[in-house]
Amino acid sequence: MRAPATTRRSGGARRLSPALAATDTAGVAKRNLLRIGRTPQMLVISVFQPAMLLVLFRYVLGGAIRIPGGSYVDYVVPAVFIEAVLIGGMTTSIGLAQDLKSGIVDRFRSLPMARSAVLAGRTIADLARSVVSLTIMVVLGLAVGFRFHNGLAPILAGMGLVVFFGYAFSWMYATIGLATRDPETAQVAGILPFFVLMFASSAVVPVVTMPGWLQPFARNQPLSVTVAATRALMEGGPAAHDVWLSLAWSTAILVVFFAVALRVYQAGTA
Amino acid sequence: MSPMIEVEALEKRFGATRALRGVDLVGEEARVLALLGPNGAGKTTLVRILTTLLRPDAGRARVAGHDVVADAAALRSAIGLAGQYAAVDELLTGRENLELVGLWYHLPRAVYRRRAQELLERFSLAETGDRLVRGYSGGMRRRLDVAASLVAQPEVLFLDEPTTGLDPRTRNDLWAFIEELVAAGTTVLLTTQYMEEAERLAHRIVVMNAGTVAASGTVEELKEQVGGAVLSARVRDRSDLGRAAALMAEIGGGAVHTDADQQQVDLPTKGGTPVLIAAGRRFEEAGIGLDDLGIRRPSLDDVFLHLTGERVAPASPEVA
Numbered sequence: 001m002r003a004p005a006t007t008r009r010s011g012g013a014r015r016l017s018p019a020l021a022a023t024d025t026a027g028v029a030k031r032n033l034l035r036i037g038r039t040p041q042m043l044v045i046s047v048f049q050p051a052m053l054l055v056l057f058r059y060v061l062g063g064a065i066r067i068p069g070g071s072y073v074d075y076v077v078p079a080v081f082i083e084a085v086l087i088g089g090m091t092t093s094i095g096l097a098q099d100l101k102s103g104i105v106d107r108f109r110s111l112p113m114a115r116s117a118v119l120a121g122r123t124i125a126d127l128a129r130s131v132v133s134l135t136i137m138v139v140l141g142l143a144v145g146f147r148f149h150n151g152l153a154p155i156l157a158g159m160g161l162v163v164f165f166g167y168a169f170s171w172m173y174a175t176i177g178l179a180t181r182d183p184e185t186a187q188v189a190g191i192l193p194f195f196v197l198m199f200a201s202s203a204v205v206p207v208v209t210m211p212g213w214l215q216p217f218a219r220n221q222p223l224s225v226t227v228a229a230t231r232a233l234m235e236g237g238p239a240a241h242d243v244w245l246s247l248a249w250s251t252a253i254l255v256v257f258f259a260v261a262l263r264v265y266q267a268g269t270a
Numbered sequence: 271m272s273p274m275i276e277v278e279a280l281e282k283r284f285g286a287t288r289a290l291r292g293v294d295l296v297g298e299e300a301r302v303l304a305l306l307g308p309n310g311a312g313k314t315t316l317v318r319i320l321t322t323l324l325r326p327d328a329g330r331a332r333v334a335g336h337d338v339v340a341d342a343a344a345l346r347s348a349i350g351l352a353g354q355y356a357a358v359d360e361l362l363t364g365r366e367n368l369e370l371v372g373l374w375y376h377l378p379r380a381v382y383r384r385r386a387q388e389l390l391e392r393f394s395l396a397e398t399g400d401r402l403v404r405g406y407s408g409g410m411r412r413r414l415d416v417a418a419s420l421v422a423q424p425e426v427l428f429l430d431e432p433t434t435g436l437d438p439r440t441r442n443d444l445w446a447f448i449e450e451l452v453a454a455g456t457t458v459l460l461t462t463q464y465m466e467e468a469e470r471l472a473h474r475i476v477v478m479n480a481g482t483v484a485a486s487g488t489v490e491e492l493k494e495q496v497g498g499a500v501l502s503a504r505v506r507d508r509s510d511l512g513r514a515a516a517l518m519a520e521i522g523g524g525a526v527h528t529d530a531d532q533q534q535v536d537l538p539t540k541g542g543t544p545v546l547i548a549a550g551r552r553f554e555e556a557g558i559g560l561d562d563l564g565i566r567r568p569s570l571d572d573v574f575l576h577l578t579g580e581r582v583a584p585a586s587p588e589v590a
């Protein structure tokens with residue numbers, strides 16, 4: 001009686017095969033990429049913010065900050081790269097909250113798609129957007145006087161580290177979006193971790209200028225070690241220690257928030 | 271004929287609100303089960319539990335043989351859902367919306383592309399299918415949402431107020447389409463505010479009120495519950511409404527209902543013409559001017575009123 005198109009399955013709540021989960025994720029990523037392409041103004045905004053900070057650091061504050069043994073522009077532009085991908089992560093929280101609010105997530109949940117696909121597809125599409133804005137930041141950075149002082153391989157490794165950092169944090173932002181369920185609230189809630197990571201760090205000014213109690217945190221938090229590793233990879237200098245720390249931080253954040261986000265997503269069917 | 275939807279002692283609460291307080295019902299294969307009930311009765315909550323969007327607090331429910339909690343994954347492959355509020359993607363075209371749903375049901379690409387095209391044509395969206403949904407009217411979104419629920423030709427279809435906001439012609443189209451689906455073997459559970467829709471489509475009706483099943487049965491069975499007939503008087507002068515209601519209560523037979531908007535007083539009755547004649551005489555003696563007095567077969571609307579104490583939305587939906 002049924003057309004052969006109907007997929008009839010038996011058995012209980014068994015897991016989908018990895019191949020089907022990948023198909024589902026690709027479908028969600030495609031959906032989100034189509035949406036990104038159709039709202040270019042959003043892309044412009046997410047590039048505009050780091051671009052503004054770049055100009056601010058380079059021309060407004062840069063003159064007052066001394067970097068021992070280097071130029072400030074080479075010091076701060078790698079931090080702007082990281083900031084660009086972090087802002088890309090914020091769009092993940094806003095987008096997910098929007099989907100929850102619009103009711104489209106109800107449709108997703110009523111379909112036999114992999115549970116992780118909605119989140120994985122979203123973070124992957126936002127990653128693509130982050131790579132675009134990172135590329136634009138490289139061009140802008142070069143335009144304001146930033147220069148690479150290392151070989152191509154370490155430079156690309158530095159870019160990879162930045163992208164991985166951004167991807168890991170997009171899962172933290174996914175969790176924020178799922179927990180707040182409201183785009184405006186998600187946006188406000190996302191600013192706090194952004195400011196703590198960005199300014200209680202070695203990203204913009206050297207840590208030695210900060211009060212003593214803040215220094216241990218500012219030196220070792222994930223953004224600081226990533227920016228230190230990125231600077232070393234792009235500008236030369238010993239990189240291994242900070243690269244390992246950055247990889248460890250990003251992996252830990254990815255694993256933890258992947259699990260938490262998935263749990264919060266599923267708890268939505270309370 | 272076997273049950274495709276089985277619900278037993280289902281309960282759900284949201285904080286202090288008891289949205290469902292022990293619901294039992296059965297939906298037979300290839301039949302339409304209509305859920306009727308005033309706002310807040312728990313219809314959407316029940317649909318959301320049956321489609322695995324919510325977990326029940328107590329009780330059991332199975333759809334197409336799959337438990338809503340233990341076999342949720344398998345259940346999702348067997349159902350289609352068009353929820354109360356259209357869940358379509360504004361920034362995709364109608365076709366993209368349908369094709370992606372097909373992909374997520376794990377249909378082969380060629381199949382879901384063909385299905386998307388068929389459904390666009392069937393729901394009069396063929397011309398607009400390649401435009402962004404952002405530019406669709408409310409009725410077009412609603413149709414696309416229903417179409418999305420049909421992409422995988424589900425065994426059981428859940429439609430939560432599917433024709434709210436549709437114009438009469440489109441509503442009729444959708445009714446005809448649902449009839450076709452059911453003739454081909456699909457089981458349908460729909461909620462509605464429109465008696466006309468329930469009378470036309472439903473093999474069985476469940477009237478819900480405040481989280482419980484107030485009554486269930488075929489349209490005819492439900493009408494029997496109200497009594498044989500309804501004595502209905504419309505007063506000329508609104509100020510006579512109270513006296514008219516008191517007078518009807520004296521005649522007796524059932525609970526009197528006053529509808530102030532219509533200036534009308536209704537009384538379920540088992541008596542026939544003699545009751546009508548007696549009532550006419552009493553109204554005359556009391557000096558209450560009437561625009562209309564008559565005995566009619568109860569409508570589903572009367573059943574609803576009788577069971578829930580509320581009139582449903584307009585008897586016929588307004589044009590969107």
Ligand SMILES: Nc1ncnc2c1ncn2[C@@H]1O[C@H](COP(=O)(O)OP(=O)(O)OP(=O)(O)O)[C@@H](O)[C@H]1O
Pocket residue numbers: 284287288289307308309310311312313314315316354
């Ligand atoms: N997520 C929720 N949180 C809190 N209360 C809820 C939630 N969902 C439903 N309710 C409450 O549960 C009750 C039943 O709601 P439900 O949406 O199931 O009613 P309904 O019969 O579909 O009404 P309508 O005809 O207005 O669509 C209502 O009192 C409602 O306020």
Ligand SMILES: [Mg+2]
Pocket residue numbers: 313314315354430
């Ligand atoms: Mg409802």
